[in-house]
Amino acid sequence: MARAWSLKSRPQGMxxxxxxxxxxxxxxxxxxxxxxxxxxxxSVDPYMRGRMNDVKSYTPPFELGAPMQGGAIGKVIESxxxxxxxxxxxxxxxxxxxxxxxxxxxxxxxPQLDVDPQAYLGQLGMPGMTAYFGLLEVAGAxxxxxxxxxxxxxxxxxxxxxxxKAKGCRVIGSAGGAEKCAxxxxxxxxxxxxxxxxxxxxxxxxxxxxxGIDVYFDNVGGEHLDAALAHGNQGARxxxxxxxxxxxxxxxxxxxxxxxxxxxxxxxxxxxVSDYMDRAAEFYRDMGGWLKDGKLKRNETVFDGLDAxxxxxxxxxxxxNTGKMLVRV
Amino acid sequence: MARAWSLKSRPQGMxxxxxxxxxxxxxxxxxxxxxxxxxxxxSVDPYMRGRMNDVKSYTPPFELGAPMQGGAIGKVIESxxxxxxxxxxxxxxxxxxxxxxxxxxxxxxxPQLDVDPQAYLGQLGMPGMTAYFGLLEVAGAxxxxxxxxxxxxxxxxxxxxxxxKAKGCRVIGSAGGAEKCAxxxxxxxxxxxxxxxxxxxxxxxxxxxxxGIDVYFDNVGGEHLDAALAHGNQGARxxxxxxxxxxxxxxxxxxxxxxxxxxxxxxxxxxxVSDYMDRAAEFYRDMGGWLKDGKLKRNETVFDGLDAxxxxxxxxxxxxNTGKMLVRV
Numbered sequence: 176m177a178r179a180w181s182l183k184s185r186p187q188g189m190x191x192x193x194x195x196x197x198x199x200x201x202x203x204x205x206x207x208x209x210x211x212x213x214x215x216x217x218s219v220d221p222y223m224r225g226r227m228n229d230v231k232s233y234t235p236p237f238e239l240g241a242p243m244q245g246g247a248i249g250k251v252i253e254s255x256x257x258x259x260x261x262x263x264x265x266x267x268x269x270x271x272x273x274x275x276x277x278x279x280x281x282x283x284x285x286p287q288l289d290v291d292p293q294a295y296l297g298q299l300g301m302p303g304m305t306a307y308f309g310l311l312e313v314a315g316a317x318x319x320x321x322x323x324x325x326x327x328x329x330x331x332x333x334x335x336x337x338x339x340k341a342k343g344c345r346v347i348g349s350a351g352g353a354e355k356c357a358x359x360x361x362x363x364x365x366x367x368x369x370x371x372x373x374x375x376x377x378x379x380x381x382x383x384x385x386x387g388i389d390v391y392f393d394n395v396g397g398e399h400l401d402a403a404l405a406h407g408n409q410g411a412r413x414x415x416x417x418x419x420x421x422x423x424x425x426x427x428x429x430x431x432x433x434x435x436x437x438x439x440x441x442x443x444x445x446x447x448v449s450d451y452m453d454r455a456a457e458f459y460r461d462m463g464g465w466l467k468d469g470k471l472k473r474n475e476t477v478f479d480g481l482d483a484x485x486x487x488x489x490x491x492x493x494x495x496n497t498g499k500m501l502v503r504v
Numbered sequence: 505m506a507r508a509w510s511l512k513s514r515p516q517g518m519x520x521x522x523x524x525x526x527x528x529x530x531x532x533x534x535x536x537x538x539x540x541x542x543x544x545x546x547s548v549d550p551y552m553r554g555r556m557n558d559v560k561s562y563t564p565p566f567e568l569g570a571p572m573q574g575g576a577i578g579k580v581i582e583s584x585x586x587x588x589x590x591x592x593x594x595x596x597x598x599x600x601x602x603x604x605x606x607x608x609x610x611x612x613x614x615p616q617l618d619v620d621p622q623a624y625l626g627q628l629g630m631p632g633m634t635a636y637f638g639l640l641e642v643a644g645a646x647x648x649x650x651x652x653x654x655x656x657x658x659x660x661x662x663x664x665x666x667x668x669k670a671k672g673c674r675v676i677g678s679a680g681g682a683e684k685c686a687x688x689x690x691x692x693x694x695x696x697x698x699x700x701x702x703x704x705x706x707x708x709x710x711x712x713x714x715x716g717i718d719v720y721f722d723n724v725g726g727e728h729l730d731a732a733l734a735h736g737n738q739g740a741r742x743x744x745x746x747x748x749x750x751x752x753x754x755x756x757x758x759x760x761x762x763x764x765x766x767x768x769x770x771x772x773x774x775x776x777v778s779d780y781m782d783r784a785a786e787f788y789r790d791m792g793g794w795l796k797d798g799k800l801k802r803n804e805t806v807f808d809g810l811d812a813x814x815x816x817x818x819x820x821x822x823x824x825n826t827g828k829m830l831v832r833v
Contacts, residue, residue, distance in 0.1 A: 427760045428760075438554075445766040
């Protein structure tokens with residue numbers, strides 16, 4: 176019997192277990208063109224917090240009392256479509272559940288790279304594309320640039336570090352705690368800031384970015400963004416990918432160095448990865464090459480079982496993951 | 505005997521009269537290639553506040569105990585240069601004084617447009633170019649866009665309003681007080697917000713920008729910038745020209761709507777007009793045309809006499825000017 180996490184109530188501030196309810200979906204026969212997928216891997220991502228609010232945004236809000244959605248990888252166990260045969264692995268967005276019934280055209284075959292299937296939810300999937308297009312297109316990072324990236328131990332940030340290194344940039348990452356910082360360093364970062372060390376980020380960044388930064392890849396907002404403004408060089412480009420600092424608190428961001436934007440002619444650009452989906456081929460080509468060359472490492476923090484999914488999700492906001500946060504069904 | 509305002513001390517916060525000292529420059533013979541200019545008009549501009557600080561920026565700090573500098577228009581009264589004859593009007597940057605001695609190559613002839621000479625310190629000079637390139641290049645404003653501009657009764661803002669109208673945009677201006685608002689409306693603005701009315705800017709803007717804004721031209725920062733973030737449409741472009749709100753206070757900017765950058769793919773770009781100086785011909789061509797067509801109105805707030813110059817400057821930060829703030833020598 177298929178089960179799914181449903182949105183029981185909308186959170187005010189940090190979500191709690193009370194906002195989620197595990198419901199039985201029942202089982203129904205497939206219609207023409209549909210497939211049934213037994214999910215193996217489910218994704219939890221920070222952007223899902225936004226969908227829990229009843230606010231119009233780039234993705235529609237989750238509906239109250241309905242199964243939640245998100246990235247998933249699974250095996251086709253029944254097919255009434257010519258596109259997929261039983262036994263094929265596919266990716267799709269009917270996540271937050273152990274078994275999904277969906278039209279075949281809402282699923283995609285996995286790209287044929289030599290990598291574990293769950294990587295397509297992380298470094299070789301949406302978070303990886305976010306890193307790739309955000310760094311190279313939105314921020315226009317190029318050889319010789321000093322790149323600063325926050326949440327550098329996360330799914331997106333850790334990929335930014337490695338793409339930036341592959342492109343010949345100097346990379347400064349920020350992460351919380353010695354263990355994560357050590358991992359970010361092992362990815363090739365030239366310097367790592369531990370934002371939990373008690374030193375203000377603006378001071379710590381100044382110490383390792385003596386000649387300033389040219390690119391900032393922002394996953395957190397707040398104090399990190401202000402530090403980047405404080406140390407941005409002339410013509411610095413900021414790719415604003417996420418502001419996990421305010422997703423739950425909803426509090427105002429205090430920026431002391433914002434006026435440097437003017438004299439330094441800095442650019443701050445928000446972006447959404449879905450705008451680049453039609454260029455996925457470039458991403459897979461470059462990432463495939465770097466995979467082959469051993470230039471891409473990844474890490475996963477795995478929660479086991481559908482029951483644990485809200486815990487995995489909540490862990491995103493408390494620094495619970497190194498690398499991609501995943502649920503193995 | 506030539507006199508000049510010298511920087512006596514660096515201000516902490518809002519400058520006061522004590523920071524300025526009127527000194528005698530003495531008179532010396534011209535060297536080869538120099539001219540002596542009797543200044544007729546002197547400019548005070550918000551950016552000068554930055555030069556009073558001992559901080560490296562896009563213009564070097566004013567030196568303590570030395571004559572200050574700034575835009576000026578005057579008549580050549582003595583020349584040892586082949587470039588300028590006695591009696592010619594020139595513009596130059598040896599302002600804050602009644603008489604200037606300078607190398608001829610640091611002066612420029614006035615463009616030949618049918619306009620009062622002091623206009624070359626305002627709408628047809630640096631503030632006008634700031635409006636023109638900021639609006640059209642940095643923000644990329646185009647026909648049909650809704651453009652929001654703060655300090656819309658100022659030298660830059662009032663020109664932004666009129667260029668935007670000439671380009672077929674819908675224009676919302678913000679100004680302080682009924683009189684300034686009425687003037688901004690007379691320039692063609694489709695709606696005007698009185699930020700001194702007691703209604704929060706974010707609310708007032710929402711009431712007149714029902715379908716959001718596509719461009720924000722920022723002269724003030726702070727609450728106005730946050731309101732623009734709150735109402736920015738997808739792909740909105742912000743040209744950040746000035747943040748007069750924080751020039752003196754140095755306080756942090758609190759932004760409640762910053763995370764909208766992401767979902768709305770907004771771009772925030774700081775700029776400095778001097779980067780566009782090599783394109784002045786475009787500016788004079790377009791502005792000349794609009795002048796001829798009667799599409800450009802201007803206003804000046806004039807202080808009389810060199811002695812009054814610090815008062816004129818301080819008035820910039822207390823809303824003392826409508827249009828360009830000038831000192832007539």
